[in-house]
Amino acid sequence: MRFKTDLKNIRTFSKLTAALNSLEKIAWMRLDDDTVRLTVIPATGSQVWASLSVDLIFENYQLQSNEANNTINLELPLQPLQRALKSASGSHHANLRLTKRDGAPMLSMTIHTTTKDTSSGPGGGLPSRSGGATRHNDDAWAADDSEIFHPESLELQMKRDREKVITQDIPVRVLHPETVETIMQPRVREADVHIQMPPLLQLKAISDRFTKLALTAASSTSSATADKTPKLELQANMHGSLRLRLHTDALDITSTWNDLTHPDLDPNELTMPIEEHPSTLFKQAGPEKWATVRVDGRDWSRVLSVGRLEGRVIGCFADDHALILYVYVPHHVDGGIGSDVVTYYVSSFSP
Amino acid sequence: MVVFNFTLSEDGVAVLHDALACMFKFSDDVCLEARKDKLTLTTLNISKSAYVCYSFAANRFFSRYSFEGTPQQRDKFSCQLYIKSLLTIFRARQSGGASESRDGTSSIERCDVAIDDGDGKKSRLVARVSFRNGITASHSLPYEVKAPVHAKFNKEEASNHWTISSKTLRQLMDHFGPGIELLDINTNEDNRVVNFTCFTEKVQKRSGNDGEGNHHIVLMAITATDRYIVLKKPLHTNIAVEMDEFDDVEVEDKLHIIISVKDFRAILQHAQITSGELVTTYSNPGRPMKLSYGADGILCEFILMTIGEKDAMSQKHKAPRSSAAKAAAAPAQLDAASYRANSGTNSTNPQPIASNTAPKAKPSQHQSQDQSRHPGFEIRPQNPPPGTSRSTRSDSLFVGQYDDDQQWEPVNPEEEEEEEDNARLEWNTNSEPVRVVWS
Numbered sequence: 001m002r003f004k005t006d007l008k009n010i011r012t013f014s015k016l017t018a019a020l021n022s023l024e025k026i027a028w029m030r031l032d033d034d035t036v037r038l039t040v041i042p043a044t045g046s047q048v049w050a051s052l053s054v055d056l057i058f059e060n061y062q063l064q065s066n067e068a069n070n071t072i073n074l075e076l077p078l079q080p081l082q083r084a085l086k087s088a089s090g091s092h093h094a095n096l097r098l099t100k101r102d103g104a105p106m107l108s109m110t111i112h113t114t115t116k117d118t119s120s121g122p123g124g125g126l127p128s129r130s131g132g133a134t135r136h137n138d139d140a141w142a143a144d145d146s147e148i149f150h151p152e153s154l155e156l157q158m159k160r161d162r163e164k165v166i167t168q169d170i171p172v173r174v175l176h177p178e179t180v181e182t183i184m185q186p187r188v189r190e191a192d193v194h195i196q197m198p199p200l201l202q203l204k205a206i207s208d209r210f211t212k213l214a215l216t217a218a219s220s221t222s223s224a225t226a227d228k229t230p231k232l233e234l235q236a237n238m239h240g241s242l243r244l245r246l247h248t249d250a251l252d253i254t255s256t257w258n259d260l261t262h263p264d265l266d267p268n269e270l271t272m273p274i275e276e277h278p279s280t281l282f283k284q285a286g287p288e289k290w291a292t293v294r295v296d297g298r299d300w301s302r303v304l305s306v307g308r309l310e311g312r313v314i315g316c317f318a319d320d321h322a323l324i325l326y327v328y329v330p331h332h333v334d335g336g337i338g339s340d341v342v343t344y345y346v347s348s349f350s351p
Numbered sequence: 352m353v354v355f356n357f358t359l360s361e362d363g364v365a366v367l368h369d370a371l372a373c374m375f376k377f378s379d380d381v382c383l384e385a386r387k388d389k390l391t392l393t394t395l396n397i398s399k400s401a402y403v404c405y406s407f408a409a410n411r412f413f414s415r416y417s418f419e420g421t422p423q424q425r426d427k428f429s430c431q432l433y434i435k436s437l438l439t440i441f442r443a444r445q446s447g448g449a450s451e452s453r454d455g456t457s458s459i460e461r462c463d464v465a466i467d468d469g470d471g472k473k474s475r476l477v478a479r480v481s482f483r484n485g486i487t488a489s490h491s492l493p494y495e496v497k498a499p500v501h502a503k504f505n506k507e508e509a510s511n512h513w514t515i516s517s518k519t520l521r522q523l524m525d526h527f528g529p530g531i532e533l534l535d536i537n538t539n540e541d542n543r544v545v546n547f548t549c550f551t552e553k554v555q556k557r558s559g560n561d562g563e564g565n566h567h568i569v570l571m572a573i574t575a576t577d578r579y580i581v582l583k584k585p586l587h588t589n590i591a592v593e594m595d596e597f598d599d600v601e602v603e604d605k606l607h608i609i610i611s612v613k614d615f616r617a618i619l620q621h622a623q624i625t626s627g628e629l630v631t632t633y634s635n636p637g638r639p640m641k642l643s644y645g646a647d648g649i650l651c652e653f654i655l656m657t658i659g660e661k662d663a664m665s666q667k668h669k670a671p672r673s674s675a676a677k678a679a680a681a682p683a684q685l686d687a688a689s690y691r692a693n694s695g696t697n698s699t700n701p702q703p704i705a706s707n708t709a710p711k712a713k714p715s716q717h718q719s720q721d722q723s724r725h726p727g728f729e730i731r732p733q734n735p736p737p738g739t740s741r742s743t744r745s746d747s748l749f750v751g752q753y754d755d756d757q758q759w760e761p762v763n764p765e766e767e768e769e770e771e772d773n774a775r776l777e778w779n780t781n782s783e784p785v786r787v788v789w790s
Contacts (some may be wrong), residue, residue: 022761026582080586083528087588104581115522161594165544166526169587178556208762301762308759 001174002064003031003072004097005054007088007109011327012309013057014085016342019049023299028180031063032071037124040078041183045299048306049185050342052329070096073175084109084168092163098172103147105174107323109165119325185347188324191316192278192291195323198257200307206255207232207304210246217250230297231349235290236317238262238283239269241288242301247351263314291317293348303344313343322347347351354428355385356465362478364462366412366625366649368441373621374403375434382499383476384429385466387418394434402502402654411648414461421468426604428466430494432476439476440490458483467541468496499626502654504641505673509634511608513545513600517629517644523547524588524616531584532652533658534612540604544591549612551585598628608633609658610640618642618653625651638749662707729760 007013015212016038024040024294031037036057038050043073054061065072088094091113099108197203214230232246240261245254274280282289295303306313316324322345329340360373370392374381378394385391390413392405409416420428431788441462461478476492535548594600606634622629633640637659643652 022759058663075582077582082527083586087526101587106587115519162593164523164593165591166523167589167591168526168528169589171582171587173581173585204759210763298762305759305761311417 001066001072002097005058005061005095006037007057007094007096008059009057010085010089010094012255014082014089015037015308016050016052016302016329017082019342021048021082022302023168025078027076027078028183029076030071030180031074032069033298036053040314045296046303046344046346047186048342049342052340056329056331056340060095063242067177069175071316073177073180074098074107075173076170077269080168080170081107084111084170085166087166088109088113091166105172106274107170107172109168109170111168112163113166114163121331133256171247177300185343188242188322188345189315190270190272190278190284191237191324193315193317194262194279195236195240195242195315195317196261196263197313197315198260200304204301204304204307206244206308208301210244210253211301213251214248214297217248229332231294232297232300233292233294234317234323235292236315237290238321239287241287242315246301261335266346277335291319293317293320293323293346294324294351295346296349298320300346303346306344309342318348320348320350352421352467352469353467354421354424355416355418355470356463357409357417359462359464360414361459361461363412363414364459366646367407368438368697369621369624370405370651371434371438371441373617374405375438375618377401377403379434380431380433381434381437382429382497383466383494384499385418385426388658391499392598393501395502396750397563397665399658400611404501404652404654406650406652408648409441428468429464429496429498430474430476431497431499436490436492440480440492457486462664466494468626482551502639504639505634506632509632509641510640511602511606511628511634512632513602514598514628515596516627517619517625518627519596520621521619521630523592524619526590527588527612529580531588531612533608533609534615535609537607538594538602538604539591542591543594545594545597545600545602547590548591549588567656592639595612599630606635608636608640610655614653614655621651625649 020038020040023045024042026040028039030039031035031054034054036054037050038052039048041047061095063070063072067073071128091111093107093112094109096107096109099106099278102331103106135230210232211230214232218230230246230248233247235243235245237346240259242257242258243254246252262279263275265274265279270277281293303325306325307327309327311330312328314326314328318324325346327342327344329342331340371381374392374394377396380394382393383390386409388409390407390409392407393403395402407413409418418428420426440649460481460483462481466475467477468474474494474496476494477619478490478492480488480490482488530551531549532551533549535546535550537546538544539546603709619629622642622644629642630643631640631642636657638657639654640657641652641654643650646652659669
């Protein structure tokens with residue numbers, strides 16, 4: 001079993017890790033020749049299936065396993081991964097490989113980086129350095145530059161430190177194929193409404209506000225058995241509107257977004273004629289026909305944490321059943337939307 | 352009668368405050384030791400594994416300095432005070448922007464400090480802080496006349512040494528994750544690198560309120576606890592720094608020296624705002640390590656007890672210690688006081704006081720039992736001392752500095768309430784909002 005790769009788009013990888021980490025501490029990572037899949041399934045709350053093409057976050061990717069289809073399944077803690085990626089951000093070069101330390105499997109990240117010796121604060125004079133060290137410095141850069149071109153900053157005019165090599169070892173467990181074969185991506189019936197979500201930062205700010213309000217309302221009315229899991233109601237129609245509603249004994253507030261777009265369905269992907277698709281029926285029923293889901297305020301906030309990926313988000317509402325969010329991971333390099341999707345499965349609570 | 356007095360400029364007050372804030376991470380009280388030519392501040396932490404000593408040169412650091420002495424203490428005068436009270440006095444009032452505080456109303460212009468003592472007088476440290484707006488605040492602090500305890504460091508024995516930019520080292524510490532306790536500094540002559548390895552033998556405690564029952568997510572085949580333990584090990588981090596980056600490096604190959612990360616971080620935090628270069632000297636595991644740096648008129652020295660190899664081993668394997676191992680294990684405490692001869696070579700090392708030997712001998716005897724249980728360093732409370740966060744100019748040791756995406760964190764009302772509590776602490780006693788100054 002062998003896995004070794006260089007890292008690229010560390011920022012994207014890091015943001016994805018952070019988004020997943022807000023829902024669950026441990027993830028299942030499945031690697032094959034083309035795809036990296038990261039899955040988290042919290043005991044309670046929404047689950048996430050992220051599927052990225054290998055090229056998005058890895059390069060010089062090497063994978064070798066005895067399993068069918070050349071796959072490796074790992075279980076790994078997200079917080080250390082996130083921490084390691086943070087360490088790697090701003091580095092010249094970082095790679096990741098599966099290895100063992102003291103007999104225990106590890107994902108070992110090797111990071112080549114430098115420090116910024118900026119002078120600031122009182123007494124922050126630059127240390128006097130021998131001419132030899134500086135010269136070596138230049139040599140190291142010359143060698144580097146012949147192969148890779150890094151974006152250069154003004155810091156280059158100042159003294160550059162030598163490269164440091166940082167190794168971050170993330171504990172992992174290698175999983176048997178049998179352990180994971182029973183875990184299936186949820187199947188949800190055809191959505192009644194599919195809609196492009198408004199900017200998640202807006203949605204999150206308002207949702208969080210509502211959640212806090214609900215908690216405050218619950219604690220001020222002493223009679224109520226303090227509802228620690230405030231429910232928010234999300235509604236969408238096929239006429240460009242999304243509503244977020246908080247309804248308690250004491251208050252009833254709603255925020256509405258209008259003029260949102262509905263992506264076209266690809267008839268080839270459908271199992272039924274498009275005229276019979278639930279969304280078509282919803283559209284015909286007019287703007288007062290809403291698909292509704294009720295979500296837990298805290299869980300919803302964790303879900304919306306995916307907004308940091310800055311991707312396009314499509315919400316698929318199955319009325320009174322579930323909400324599925326498809327988050328398309330943007331390719332900063334080629335600009336196109338690839339097959340890199342993070343899928344959130346949010347179940348609806350009964351009213 | 353005035354035993355000694357001195358005057359500090361605005362910058363002097365800030366420097367003294369930073370030094371005390373760093374010291375406060377080690378101990379609650381500080382020993383002041385005044386002589387004709389210098390003022391020395393020292394402290395020893397409660398587990399006697401770390402010793403801090405700052406020396407301020409009388410003619411360089413102070414605007415004015417005069418030492419009279421007492422009939423009993425003609426050459427030097429020493430007393431002990433609470434660091435917290437001193438921090439309150441020397442805290443710069445950082446209201447408003449930087450420009451405003453400079454020429455504005457409430458910045459400190461100067462500070463006069465005097466120790467008043469003598470027969471029939473109350474023993475008090477009197478500090479008069481003069482602000483630019485014309486207000487003068489006088490503080491009177493009681494103190495205890497007490498001879499300081501100095502840690503012994505044998506320079507001859509310590510053959511390993513290196514010097515490096517404290518900023519570089521401080522930035523490298525950012526790569527270490529949470530939950531680590533120990534730092535192993537070791538060298539590899541083959542690769543010409545010095546390794547800084549952070550590790551802990553403790554299984555990381557899960558923090559946060561979403562922990563319970565959350566850990567049995569994906570997989571069922573193996574019991575939750577098994578997986579839990581394996582995956583809860585904290586990040587194991589190693590940083591290799593090329594020897595060429597050090598000045599004056601001379602270290603025994605493959606020598607592993609282990610210290611507390613927390614102490615090291617505290618030192619680097621102060622070092623990087625004080626000085627460019629950090630000088631480190633040590634001998635063998637279980638023997639003290641000295642870290643020092645200086646600026647104009649100031650010398651800062653830290654003596655840390657390193658963890659003995661046997662200590663580390665027994666910690667690692669969690670084996671009950673045999674009495675033989677106990678005897679063999681290096682003492683994890685610094686040798687306190689009265690080793691005058693050994694520290695003599697270092698002129699900056701304050702001389703211990705003979706009269707102090709007797710009372711100090713007693714605690715160190717019964718400490719030797721503790722030491723078998725705590726071969727290393729005791730874990731101190733994590734609360735940052737009040738005042739430190741706003742005085743230290745860069746706190747990124749403890750704060751993620753990479754991504755400003757707090758806005759994406761999930762809503763957590765309880766946490767928010769805590770934050771609000773903390774925010775209230777940001778108001779100082781004058782009810783002025785104190786801003787954290789980022790550099």
